[in-house]
Amino acid sequence: MFEDELVAGVTPFGIPAEAEPSPLEQEVAGLFDRFQDPLLRYLLSLGLTAADAEEIVQEVFLALFQHLRRGKSRRNLRAWVFQVAHNLGLKQRNRFRRDRLAFAEPGEIPIENRLVDETPNPEARMAGSQRQEQLLAVVRALPEQDRRCLSLRAEGLTYREIAHVLGISLGGVSQSLGRSLARLARADKG
């Protein structure tokens, strides 16, 4: 402890005491804890880098904070955060693609097809089951919209939420998932 006396009237300096987060900040932080990993996985599955995915997730929750602060709808916040992440993710991907267009190597894997091609640990991948590799290969071969539906479903979204996030009809989601799951099931036999 300091031995000297404090001078009355002098504003304490050094680091000010941390302000208690508001209930809204706490609520948004709670939602961040709940949805951070599912959102990151979805953004990675769109082909974004981990750094871009992290930045987008931050942006999503800042947007959510402003959305709630303005007293806007609290209805289905899971679908809301996924929709914002999806839109920002595509925007970032397009920006990246534009920037890279002039420099792309012949035969380079398009960013949207990098779903499973950037696993950082080859040993872990070698150890992974052949079945998983097979399924991921099937997913890579799917049309992009089908891959998005499948990834969102894998993150626990309902058909209706997926339709909302991707801006397609409920029937479209149903057909897409039906088609993809049938292909995945067939891969088991092949």
Added chain:
Amino acid sequence: MADGELPGTRVSEVTAHLTECWFCRARKQEIESAALDFIRAHRANLDPLLPPPAGGRALLKARLAQAVASGERPRLWPSIRAWAYSGAGLLLILAGASLLNRWRIVPEWMTGMHPVPVSFPEPSLTPGAVATVNKDQICATARPKNRAVPASLRRRVFEEYGIPAAEPRAYEVDYLITPALGGADDIRNLWPQSSTSAVWNAQVKDALEDRLHELVCEGDLDLPTAQREIASDWIAAYKKYFRTDRPVSFAR
């Protein structure tokens, strides 16, 4: 039948059909099994790429606090106009820094003073000092409130830095290693940080301290490393732990 989207009558029909049709039951099971296997593969493939959750949480917390303080939304990808303003601001800052540097290289015999610090402590005067390296002690409270620095010690800090007649409101005598990270109440751990610095100012350092405290207490960073990094170059530490080249508020 997924998610209860099928009308009640259709559900009854499908259920009745499944009861009777062995092939359809097996097919349904096959598809469910494929879905489960896909979810496993999806996670096994992507989970190794996920960052530790604590870092993102601490960063969001700092940005939310900033948003609350400013009443605005801190944008990560500013518009072209914002970039233009930022660029102009940066030029002004660089011009200011250039003038300041000229001032700083004036020989000491002419001024009788040490250079006036702006954003960096002078390592020979403020190397940093720690009172504890015990993480449990550090993390026992959410964020210990700093003790006020006595006026006499504050005066000594100003004298050491060659600014005995400094305008008190222009400087915040700050801890280099915050007590929340085990920093000591010691003159070697105190420096006059300019309150008027536009970019790397006390508020930015506060955000870094919050983040390091959270990372240490979440077990994502060891305390001696946090202490060493903030003491040796707090701006480099900010860039590293916030993954940005400029303060978050400046990126707006």
